[in-house]
Amino acid sequence: MKKILGILLVVVLVVGLLPLVAGCSSDTVDPLAAKVRLKVGTTTSLYDTGLWSYLEPKFEEMYDCEVDILSLGSGAAFEYAKKGDIDVLTIHSKADELKFIADGYGIERVPFAFNYFLIVGPESDPAGIKDMSPADALKKLMETGAGTFVSRGDNSGTHSKEKAIWAEAGYDYATQVVGAGDWYVEAGGGMGATLTMANEKNAYTLTDMGTYVSYKSKLNLVPIVNSGSILLNVYSVIVVNPDTIKTLKHADLAQKMVEFLTSPEIQELIGKYGVDAYGIQLFTPCAGNEPTQ
Amino acid sequence: MAEIWNGLVEAFRLIFTFDPEVMSIAGLSLEIALSSVVIGSIIALPLASLIHFNNFRGKHILVSVIQTFYSIPTVTVGLLVFVLFSHSGPLGGLDLLFTPTVMVIGQVILVMPILLGMTISALSGVDRNIIDTARSMGANSWQTMLVVLKEARFAVIAAVVLAFGRAISEVGLAMMVGGNIRGFTRVLTTAISLETSKGDWELSMALGIILIFIALVINIIMNRIQQRR
Structure with missing residues (x-):
């Protein structure tokens, strides 16, 4: 038992020193610096x-x-x-x-x-909503069911904005949009994760400009709807x-x-x-x- | 396929150039998991012996409950710890939420059932004759316990290894109570989750390889301990 404890102790010490050796002792982990x-x-x-x-x-x-x-x-x-x-x-x-x-x-x-929000989606634009107003675009998605829409679904600011656009389009979010069909997907993740998911699914999503631009190189999604005062x-x-x-x-x-x-x-x-x-x-x-x- | 290959190449580059961010994340993961398992073992081994060597009413039920909690979801422990340590919770005054300390506390709770239950099983497997022999040679109960633990060390170490595996590989608890704060509470699993969601697969793969590598090294060390006479 003593040997085992001894070895465990050594392991713990080595681990403690590891970051120091690797030259990356981040002062944030130092318990002495009580900032x-x-x-x-x-x-x-x-x-x-x-x-x-x-x-x-x-x-x-x-x-x-x-x-x-x-x-x-x-x-x-x-x-x-x-x-x-x-x-x-x-x-x-x-x-x-x-x-x-x-x-x-x-x-x-x-x-x-x-900055502005925009709706991005696959270049082929299966629902044919390019350059429509945000509310009309969502309305058409709902009516045709052609094309998938990935929603943040996490009560984030972007999600609130999406709900506001649905309201402008004349739908009650909780009763008419949630569970509206297989085309409406609630991701429940951050903006980056949602963009990544929309990209994998060849789907539309509402995103803020900043995240979209910084992720653009990894995505096949293009801007579909990007004008309208509601997108501020x-x-x-x-x-x-x-x-x-x-x-x-x-x-x-x-x-x-x-x-x-x-x-x-x-x-x-x-x-x-x-x-x-x-x-x-x-x-x-x-x-x-x-x-x- | 090209992406996977590039991912692997980048992964090894990050590892062998000792990328500071990757190393500090890996270091923290190891520190938290090891601390949890060491603290957990210090509590669980004597406690398991206590349960094993004493007969009391409801012992079987207790053992069943412990075994049931082998499969407690990490997020459930996360929720429990979050509620306890949130500022609106009973232990909020300690100001520990979103720190590595609270992650260790959570992981100790998480691995406790495995350590307890498997140690009890391990002790049950020890030949009764050994206990009788030790007693007849004049060993007190503490010494008897040590003899039996030594006899059961293979299975006990297996329990510790399993507990370590559960601690270092879990993500739900670390994410919820640690908050995945860069340079402070970000560990391998939460970083992999974040980087994958960002589409940054190279970094994710590097972190995943490091995780497996750590598990390998720990297993080799533990195997050596097991094989000692």
Whole structure:
């Protein structure tokens, strides 16, 4: 038994040292450095585009803290926040955001960037909906059943937008769209995962511009519907209200996140993000103002 | 086919250049799984002996319950741990949700039934004569327990290996309570899930190969321990 324990001990020590040897002792895992950990719940699209991975180290350096990015759908992010597990949210689901604040969970909604949603699909366009209005396009999909539509199905901001378009098309989402047929698929995953699935299934899906552009090289999907005022996609930052959720400890730092995202320097970086790699602007900065088209 | 081949080539490149991100993810996976199994064993081995060596009412039922929990879904343990450690839950004040620590706690719960149940089976397999001999030679109950555990070491180590396999390969729990935070709680399985959903197969494959490689090394080590006299 002693030998076994001895060997186990050696194994544990080796494992502990492994990251050091490999020269990648990430200071984040060091239990001695008790830095403040700010938990940011974000919509998957800001994560899947790589924007957060790009901004995160800058904030950490500026305020000497650790930022934990939790990539969730906006719906899940709200729920985690209500339970006190998240300090600040970056999301894109205006109606839900306003309700979140009205219910006292959030302090203020500060828009910091926007882009557009679009419906993408296979080049062959089996349902023949190219360049229709978003509502007409979904209506035709429903009526003909020609072609598959992959929905996020996770109460995310993109999913909320999809529901809004269905409403504009005159359908009740819960009763008429869910379970409407084999052509309507609920993926239940992040934006990247949903695009990947739509690609595999040769299906249509609603996506934000940023994620689509950053995934484009891996996809055979092309833009099918990309104009209509309903397709505006606004990203906001909301600090979770420490007066409602008493267990929150980092409200000051969370407030700094709002200042950070709306600062001229970071706004410029958001505007430039991905331009070199994809040749197109992924996000339009809008420091604190609600964009109108 | 070309994609799979490219994936493999890229996978080996990432492994043999000691890509820092891949190495830290693999290191964390190993650390969490090993910690869970070591902590779990420290609790489970004496507890299993206690259950085995004592006769009490409901012992059979207890053992059946333990065996039933072999197949508890990782997401169910994840849910339980999440509810306990969320800020709105009873242990929320510890501020542990979305940390490696809580992942270890969850995995200890996850592997506990396997360690307990299989150790009890292993002890049951030991010849009664050995216990009698030890006792007649004046061993106290603690010493008797050690003798029996030593006798049963093949099966006990098999239990530990199986528990390790369950810990390092599970994804549901790690995703739910760890949150898959880059550089902090991202482990091999959650990274594979994320990268596959992003269509980044090369990285996924590299991570998968590393996972299998770790399992191989652990098995070789454990086999050597088993074969010691």
